[in-house]
Amino acid sequence: MYTNKFYIIIKKHQETMNKTRQIHKQITRIHKILYKNYGVQGWWPVTDKESKRPTYKKRKKLSRNQRFEIIIGAILTQNTAWKNVEKTIIELNKKKLLDIHKIKALPLKKLSKLIKPTGYYNQKAKKIKAMIDFLKSGKEINRENLLSVWGVGPETADSILLYAYNKPFFVIDTYTKRILARMGLVKSNVSYNELQHMFHKALPRNTELFKEYHALLVEHAKKYCRTKPLCNKCVLKEECKIKRSKQ
Numbered sequence: 001m002y003t004n005k006f007y008i009i010i011k012k013h014q015e016t017m018n019k020t021r022q023i024h025k026q027i028t029r030i031h032k033i034l035y036k037n038y039g040v041q042g043w044w045p046v047t048d049k050e051s052k053r054p055t056y057k058k059r060k061k062l063s064r065n066q067r068f069e070i071i072i073g074a075i076l077t078q079n080t081a082w083k084n085v086e087k088t089i090i091e092l093n094k095k096k097l098l099d100i101h102k103i104k105a106l107p108l109k110k111l112s113k114l115i116k117p118t119g120y121y122n123q124k125a126k127k128i129k130a131m132i133d134f135l136k137s138g139k140e141i142n143r144e145n146l147l148s149v150w151g152v153g154p155e156t157a158d159s160i161l162l163y164a165y166n167k168p169f170f171v172i173d174t175y176t177k178r179i180l181a182r183m184g185l186v187k188s189n190v191s192y193n194e195l196q197h198m199f200h201k202a203l204p205r206n207t208e209l210f211k212e213y214h215a216l217l218v219e220h221a222k223k224y225c226r227t228k229p230l231c232n233k234c235v236l237k238e239e240c241k242i243k244r245s246k247q
């Protein structure tokens with residue numbers, strides 16, 4: 001018998017489904033607006049052979065050293081601004097040290113000194129060494145194995161998988177959480193996995209799309225959705241709950 005109790009369960013389920021569909025549509029729309037306004041981002045920046053610094057551009061293929069540069073960059077960028085990482089990468093490049101064998105051969109103390117501008121340098125030096133041991137172990141490069149490396153959390157693992165190995169894992173960072181929460185699509189305490197799952201469900205699992213969308217969110221957080229947001233000039237203001245609530 002079709003009881004009232006079941007009707008309520010079904011109704012609730014349908015409401016959740018509708019809400020989820022709306023959020024997925026919003027995720028697509030945000031990408032459309034950001035892409036229209038900011039264009040191609042060319043993430044992750046790496047150093048070309050003839051260059052002295054990492055540059056943003058679309059590359060068909062990465063060299064072995066460029067892939068390694070992304071991996072150590074993903075560790076160095078933990079808890080620091082990218083400009084500090086860039087400074088360090090430029091110095092390592094100047095000393096011709098953007099190479100897994102050369103960094104492996106460096107004593108820990110020397111490596112710590114070289115990466116000092118990125119902060120937490122003693123810990124980060126150990127993390128880079130642990131990562132090199134993993135890369136040299138011959139184990140498969142997958143999310144589970146990366147997460148088992150000392151000092152590697154979901155954001156670092158997904159950045160490595162997406163940008164160094166072209167595997168479609170959406171990278172969630174504080175900027176992504178901030179924008180989506182302010183827009184009213186998630187709670188501010190949403191977990192990493194929950195938010196990543198949302199992006200994975202809303203979008204096709206496409207590596208290039210994931211790379212560029214993440215970069216667009218970072219760009220937006222730096223331009224408008226800052227700690228103190230510049231809502232009046234923001235390109236997402238029509239979509240945003242915070243902005244709407246202020247009107």
Ligand code: SF4
Pocket residue numbers: 179182183224225226229230231232234235236237240241242243
């Ligand atoms: S309107 Fe304000 S809070 Fe909303 S996304 Fe733009 S800058 Fe962020």
